[in-house]
Amino acid sequence: MVDVDAALDASGLTNEAVREYVKHWAEITQPDRIEVIGSEDDDRLIQECLDSGEFLPAGEGRYYSRSYSKDTARSEERTIVATNDEKDKGVYNNWRPASEMKEKLTELMRGQSKGKTMYVLPYLMSPRNNELSQWATGVELTDSRPVVLHMMRMSRVGVEHVNDLPQQDNFVRAVHVTGDLENLGQGTPDDKRYFVTVADERMILHFGSSYGGNALLGKIAHGLRQGAYDGWDTKKFLAEQYMLIGITDKETGKRYHITGGFPSASGKTNLAMMLPPDAMGDRYQVDFYGDDIAWLWVDEKTGKLMGMNPEYGVFGVAKDTNEKTNPTALRSTDPGTKVIFTNVAYNPKLEEVWWEGRTPEPPADVDGWLDWKGEPIADREPGDDSPWAHPNSRFTTTLANVPNAAPDFDEPAGVPIDAIIFGGRTRDREPLIRAIEDVAEGVYDGLTLGAEATFAAEGVEGQLRYDPMSNRPFMAYGEGDYAQHYLDILSQVKDKPLFAHVNWFQRDPEDGHYVWPGFRENLRPLLWLMRLKDGEVTGRRTAVGILPTEDELDLEGLDLPQADLDRILSIDVPRWQQEMGFREEHLKQFDRLPEEIWQAHRRVAKALDNEQA
Numbered sequence: 001m002v003d004v005d006a007a008l009d010a011s012g013l014t015n016e017a018v019r020e021y022v023k024h025w026a027e028i029t030q031p032d033r034i035e036v037i038g039s040e041d042d043d044r045l046i047q048e049c050l051d052s053g054e055f056l057p058a059g060e061g062r063y064y065s066r067s068y069s070k071d072t073a074r075s076e077e078r079t080i081v082a083t084n085d086e087k088d089k090g091v092y093n094n095w096r097p098a099s100e101m102k103e104k105l106t107e108l109m110r111g112q113s114k115g116k117t118m119y120v121l122p123y124l125m126s127p128r129n130n131e132l133s134q135w136a137t138g139v140e141l142t143d144s145r146p147v148v149l150h151m152m153r154m155s156r157v158g159v160e161h162v163n164d165l166p167q168q169d170n171f172v173r174a175v176h177v178t179g180d181l182e183n184l185g186q187g188t189p190d191d192k193r194y195f196v197t198v199a200d201e202r203m204i205l206h207f208g209s210s211y212g213g214n215a216l217l218g219k220i221a222h223g224l225r226q227g228a229y230d231g232w233d234t235k236k237f238l239a240e241q242y243m244l245i246g247i248t249d250k251e252t253g254k255r256y257h258i259t260g261g262f263p264s265a266s267g268k269t270n271l272a273m274m275l276p277p278d279a280m281g282d283r284y285q286v287d288f289y290g291d292d293i294a295w296l297w298v299d300e301k302t303g304k305l306m307g308m309n310p311e312y313g314v315f316g317v318a319k320d321t322n323e324k325t326n327p328t329a330l331r332s333t334d335p336g337t338k339v340i341f342t343n344v345a346y347n348p349k350l351e352e353v354w355w356e357g358r359t360p361e362p363p364a365d366v367d368g369w370l371d372w373k374g375e376p377i378a379d380r381e382p383g384d385d386s387p388w389a390h391p392n393s394r395f396t397t398t399l400a401n402v403p404n405a406a407p408d409f410d411e412p413a414g415v416p417i418d419a420i421i422f423g424g425r426t427r428d429r430e431p432l433i434r435a436i437e438d439v440a441e442g443v444y445d446g447l448t449l450g451a452e453a454t455f456a457a458e459g460v461e462g463q464l465r466y467d468p469m470s471n472r473p474f475m476a477y478g479e480g481d482y483a484q485h486y487l488d489i490l491s492q493v494k495d496k497p498l499f500a501h502v503n504w505f506q507r508d509p510e511d512g513h514y515v516w517p518g519f520r521e522n523l524r525p526l527l528w529l530m531r532l533k534d535g536e537v538t539g540r541r542t543a544v545g546i547l548p549t550e551d552e553l554d555l556e557g558l559d560l561p562q563a564d565l566d567r568i569l570s571i572d573v574p575r576w577q578q579e580m581g582f583r584e585e586h587l588k589q590f591d592r593l594p595e596e597i598w599q600a601h602r603r604v605a606k607a608l609d610n611e612q613a
Contacts, residue, residue, distance in 0.1 A: 140174040440599065478592060
């Protein structure tokens, strides 16, 4: 049996509760070695990964890794929230009893670390000394060295985060065991993978993957599922899949902060990392806080809604990231950044990487290029146009590498929130932006957020795949309770944030072109929203919110056809009335949905009927 005490003593880890936790799981998983990790271990671990072949060099200070071909993405159907109270069961959280899942995972993990190292990562998912840091502290145990290096980019790592805990046992116990990836039956009835958050015991047990979303336990499992449950249980905060940005008007000195949720493929990361349009760059500055998670709480002294990004890095999708869509993301992977690329195409001769959308065409000379499975592109049959990079290929880099990272992203105070926005990919109905002043209607809008899905086979063309608050895969407890908690938190806020819904993806019904150019131009509607909050514009009131008038939207330097402008600044009432029926069916699924949400639904439906009349 490995000498746990000796390893912990050598590391300076003094927290007795953490030490007992490590001993407990070492006895179960039976590793040969134990290493406690701090930020100072980064270079050593990178070299070990290079020596072992787990990483390959991708240029100066850049690294490439490849995962098992059946282990390339989050697995929602294998992801479970377990508690000791069935009342926590929701529509989306795949609830199971805690006792059942703890027993199952313990047996799956038993003896699985023989011959391996157990890495002990004390981590913090918040700026140090933040008001919520007591709920942001965890210790991940993992048997994967690449997972350690990813976690070191996505969180703050070191024994100081647990040694100094006021309550020594108040940390999230997060256990990751990779398992025998080639014999887990992924996607079959015999699938052995389980990704479980035992939320009311503040425990995370993940078995059967080394992919980031399943293995970086501080990120989604703690940062979203466990954080959401803790926020509700304590009645203190919200943990949301939201981006967070700052906008500064250099002419007036005013600074604004906007957070919000976007379903997959709806432009969240590109928005979070955007630069101002060329025509506006001298006046405005956009700062990046985060592109994936925001924790929100009320400052008891000021009554302001505050926000922070608990993550320390970016786990970005590589596909379609290029100089036009997201130059900021590309700069964050420059030489010397210690970025880790996963499952992109790789050329060991050139030590270069490529992915679909990186350039308009793939490299013309295919000599040396390997696809994401490691197979030579040159050996492909004529006409084989399968992707070089996996569609979910990633880059992992620290926030400090993002060129427009906010200078105060790691400050403990957090930032005051001026607006909460939602945005889904829809080709019609949703205008460019509509502001919502009523809090219940704003929460209602978030609960009915969705992106386009085709249900033509069911005869329901145009129905959305609903993704409440963009949190559908990360719900930790029942949706009705979630809505009530959201309302309760916002009821404590003195200076209420404006809600808004944005849509960069409306298309012309005849030729299908996007009627809004998107990307950097998305700053324009957000500036209008801030002017509305400041009382500088009034907008045009509709049944579904306040829309900009043409003269209120700053279009300097943007040549937009009048027909396209008219389309994105109007609403299609019949399509909205159809949508209200879909929304009602969606909301009926949720137990204990607050009456304020139903009242908001009825107000909007009635206003649409009046507008049609």
